[in-house]
Amino acid sequence: MRAALAGVLAVGVIAFMAVLGAMNPPRELGVGTDRLGPDRAEPVADYLARAGDSLSGTDADRHWALVSFTEPIAPPAIPAHSGGLRIGQVLHRVPIPGVQTPLVAVQVPAGAAVAVASADAAAWQVQDQLANTGPIDERYTRIMTVSISRLRAGCACAVGLVVRGTLPELRDLASANGIRAVEALPADAVAGHFAVSPLLPEHTETVIPGPDNAPVPDS
Known part of the structure; x- marks a missing residue:
């Protein structure tokens, strides 16, 4: 009887899950293989033309978009470079001539204050990365340490944003x-x-990546 009862319960659970699945079908994730930004070794002129073409159209929908700056900016300037649009990510990278530093993408909720505070969040991400990978070598440790210090000091290190807006707003x-x-x-x-x-x-x-052969500064 116990075996029969277990079988009935199992069939009941499967039937319940089937009904639940029918009532709540998996949400369509839309585009899953897209990317924003230039391809490796892509000519800059080609990317700029491609980015401009992506803004053509007449639909009234909201789109996620990558905003690339002419030069790195300090955290307080981030809201002014968003056009008032919803910011989804802030991209930080500490510029050091001749040194390859990490690119850090910080997810942010709505609001200008959290976008401005994203530099400190980026510093924590770099610190976690250093802690998780360990001291690969002295140069790597110095690069990560300097990046953390400069991000926490509010350096002009924001290099782009991911925003959401209509095509006219993005243009x-x-x-x-x-x-x-x-x-x-x-x-x-x-x-x-x-x-x-x-x-x-x-x-x-x-x-293409720049050179990575210059001395790493102390701070």
Whole structure:
């Protein structure tokens, strides 16, 4: 009887899950393979043209878009470089000539204050990365340590944003001072399901990593 009862219960659970699945079908995630930003080794002129083309259209939907700056900016200037649009990510990278530093993407909720505070969050992310990877070598440790220190000091290290807006709003933002490029995804792209890599200010001709052979400063 116990075996028969267990079988009945199992069938009941399966039937309940089937009904629950029918009532709550999996949410369509839309675009899952998209990315924002230039491809490796892509000519900068080609990317700028491609980004401009992504803003064409007449739909009234809101789109996620990557905003790349002409030069790194300090945290207080972040809201002014968003065009008043909802900021979803702030991208930070400490600029040190001849030294490759980490790019840090900080997810932020709505509000200007949290976007401004994202530099400190970026510093914590770099610190966690250093703690998790350990001291790979002395140079790596120095790069990470200097990045943490400068981010916490409020350096001009924000290199881009991910924002959400309509195509007319994004076109207006693309023409603003200090904005180098705005690239939009299709309207069905879902937050958290696309990769982001900004056009860095030092990318002038081709998108390739710069040299990493200069001494790392002490602070």
